[in-house]
Amino acid sequence: xxxxxxxAELQSLILxxxxxxxxxxxxxxxxxxxxxxxxxxxxxxxxxxxAMVIINALLAKVPVNLEGIVGALLNxxxxxxxxxxxxxxxxxxxxxx
Numbered sequence: 001x002x003x004x005x006x007x008a009e010l011q012s013l014i015l016x017x018x019x020x021x022x023x024x025x026x027x028x029x030x031x032x033x034x035x036x037x038x039x040x041x042x043x044x045x046x047x048x049x050x051a052m053v054i055i056n057a058l059l060a061k062v063p064v065n066l067e068g069i070v071g072a073l074l075n076x077x078x079x080x081x082x083x084x085x086x087x088x089x090x091x092x093x094x095x096x097x
Contacts, residue, residue, distance in 0.1 A: 003067050003071075004059045004060075004062050004067050004070050004071050004074070005056075005059070005071075006052070006055055006056070006059070006074060007074055007075060007078050009078045009082070010074060010077060010078050010081075011052065013078075013081060014048065014051060014052075014055075015044070015048050018044055018047050018048050018051060019040075019044045021047075022040055022043050022044045022047065023040060026039070026040060026043075
């Protein structure tokens, strides 16, 4: 049994990334004449669920002695992405002169 799980913050980031991708694809399909705009939530939910199943299946293969390291690396990814986002917001509010 694996104790490694994707942090909630990283799950939210994955969901936002998938949602951006779905909106882009649906916009391109709308330009081509296919109107599927009402299916954004369903497509996003299906792709997010599939992505989490794949990620959890991969995390289940982590050996027991590496679970702590993998958990720490996932948390490090959350901290680094959060710091990058905070820096981008700071640069928008206070641009370099």
